[in-house]
Amino acid sequence: MKLEMSGIWKSFGPVQVLKNMQLQVLPGEIHALVGENGAGKSTLMKILGGVIQKDSGEIRIDDKPVEINKVRDAEKLGIAIIHQELSVIPDMTISENIFLGNELRTSLGLIDEKSMNQRVTEVLSKLGLEVNPKERCRKLGVGQLQLVEIAKALIHRAQLIVMDEPTSALTDHEIDRLFKIIRSLKQEGVSFVYISHRLEELFAICDRLTVLRDGEYIGTADVKDLSFNQVISMMVGREIGDRFPKKTNHSGETILEVQHLSRSGKFDNITFNLRKGEILGIAGLMGAGRTELVRALFGAEPADSGEIKLKGKVVTIGSPKEAMNLGFGLVTEDRKLEGLFLDFKLDFNIMAANFENLSSHGILHKQKITPYVQSLIQSLRVKTSSIYETAKNLSGGNQQKVVVAKWLGRKPEILILDEPTRGVDVGAKREIYEIMNDLASKGVSIIMVSSELPEIIGMSDRVLVLRLGHQAGILESDITQENIMSLATGV
Numbered sequence: 001m002k003l004e005m006s007g008i009w010k011s012f013g014p015v016q017v018l019k020n021m022q023l024q025v026l027p028g029e030i031h032a033l034v035g036e037n038g039a040g041k042s043t044l045m046k047i048l049g050g051v052i053q054k055d056s057g058e059i060r061i062d063d064k065p066v067e068i069n070k071v072r073d074a075e076k077l078g079i080a081i082i083h084q085e086l087s088v089i090p091d092m093t094i095s096e097n098i099f100l101g102n103e104l105r106t107s108l109g110l111i112d113e114k115s116m117n118q119r120v121t122e123v124l125s126k127l128g129l130e131v132n133p134k135e136r137c138r139k140l141g142v143g144q145l146q147l148v149e150i151a152k153a154l155i156h157r158a159q160l161i162v163m164d165e166p167t168s169a170l171t172d173h174e175i176d177r178l179f180k181i182i183r184s185l186k187q188e189g190v191s192f193v194y195i196s197h198r199l200e201e202l203f204a205i206c207d208r209l210t211v212l213r214d215g216e217y218i219g220t221a222d223v224k225d226l227s228f229n230q231v232i233s234m235m236v237g238r239e240i241g242d243r244f245p246k247k248t249n250h251s252g253e254t255i256l257e258v259q260h261l262s263r264s265g266k267f268d269n270i271t272f273n274l275r276k277g278e279i280l281g282i283a284g285l286m287g288a289g290r291t292e293l294v295r296a297l298f299g300a301e302p303a304d305s306g307e308i309k310l311k312g313k314v315v316t317i318g319s320p321k322e323a324m325n326l327g328f329g330l331v332t333e334d335r336k337l338e339g340l341f342l343d344f345k346l347d348f349n350i351m352a353a354n355f356e357n358l359s360s361h362g363i364l365h366k367q368k369i370t371p372y373v374q375s376l377i378q379s380l381r382v383k384t385s386s387i388y389e390t391a392k393n394l395s396g397g398n399q400q401k402v403v404v405a406k407w408l409g410r411k412p413e414i415l416i417l418d419e420p421t422r423g424v425d426v427g428a429k430r431e432i433y434e435i436m437n438d439l440a441s442k443g444v445s446i447i448m449v450s451s452e453l454p455e456i457i458g459m460s461d462r463v464l465v466l467r468l469g470h471q472a473g474i475l476e477s478d479i480t481q482e483n484i485m486s487l488a489t490g491v
Helices: 043-046 071-076 095-099 112-127 141-157 170-185 201-203 227-234 290-297 320-325 335-340 346-351 367-377 398-406 427-440 453-459 483-488
Strands: 003-012 015-025 030-034 056-061 065-067 077-081 160-164 189-197 208-213 216-222 254-263 267-275 281-284 304-308 311-315 328-330 413-419 445-449 462-467 470-474
Touching: 003 043, 003 160, 015 043, 015 208, 030 043, 030 201, 043 077, 043 160, 043 189, 056 320, 071 077, 077 141, 077 227, 095 112, 095 141, 112 141, 141 160, 141 170, 170 189, 170 201, 189 201, 189 335, 201 227, 216 227, 227 367, 227 427, 254 290, 267 290, 267 445, 267 462, 281 290, 290 328, 290 367, 290 413, 290 445, 320 328, 328 398, 346 367, 346 398, 367 398, 398 427, 427 445, 427 453, 445 453, 453 483, 462 483, 470 483
Parallel strands: 015 216, 030 189, 030 208, 077 160, 160 189, 267 470, 281 445, 281 462, 328 413, 413 445
Antiparallel strands: 003 015, 003 056, 056 065, 208 216, 254 267, 254 304, 304 311, 462 470
16 A cells, blocks of 8 residues: 655644644555654554544545545555554453454354454464453453554554554564564555654664654655664754763662562562662563562552561551552553543643642642642653643653653652653653653662663663562673573573
């Protein structure tokens, strides 16, 4: 399929998010669409997918002008969109989600569950996901749900597939398998628009690349003709320096001691300590128990046994409220599901964890709230027209900054970051790294879970490695990808 989008304009209220945008994708091409958060990538693809409508401009498919006013229009044209934030319905089965609105039917007009389940099993098997198609999606992990979304596009034989951050929650093995599938479909003439902040993926899989910045088209070029630094420069319009900022923190005395912590079926016998002003990375493969461990520390899913000492005193953390009162903060893995009130304004989201300090006798003080929120928005460089903008209107990276701002306002002593830069562009990543370094240099202790090994290596003072819910080891020096993977895999 050949796609041309030209002269595309779009605004949300007073904010002009797309300005004379253009994009061309050739038949059988894997085309990268890149830009910082807020550049307009997701908005442009939502227009292509019929989720929202353009204000003006033209879309042409195979040189013929088309109008895409709703999702069904895009589907009929052979366009499938796999959005950055997954859209599965938790209480429906895998098969029901994949065939929703396109159910197979018997000669009598009844839903043909057997045929649907069979086709789903075949496609998921190719993706390396061996699960029962009758399994309800709420029982699947983030990585498994991502594969379900990919299977949905593949099973309907789309001719143009848009993948928005498709590998954000996948293991290296799953990524390799996905790339093989993409290359195979490319040989069959299927076109792809590939959106990812992991630039190394673009050089590995894509043919051409289009760069957007601040809602405007910057340029298109063959990937083979570009360097990593050239792409970054086009994206941000400036040089951002080293990928990871120079560390300025110095670890102090032990502030947190975790001894023999366990939660049935999730993790077992975990023991480590955390020092004042330290960044402790937690690494491991998907299913290692990283997220479950930090949620236990925050009281969201309390441990069954073990001991936690804070500043030498044994504490019980049975709920997030207890953790917050002890000086903990948690930036969760899924910002939309657990980190934000999407339909509420930014001021509410940022003050949501700190109502008690912004009110008296149960009444919020606006004279305190406005400067409080504005200060955090400015310090984290959140791109927004107003503190009263709705959270769901922000890009993924700016939403993540709002979640971080919510906790920074509480001035936590221990800040837990679960995948802090997932879905965040290179420029915003650098800003988050600088925030982390600044906090650590001021004595804040940080626990960071990340699936990106360069991030673990570049930001951590020490690394706790988990494997299948067990502690594989702690690296205090010689923190390398080889050593981490050796512990994570047991090889």
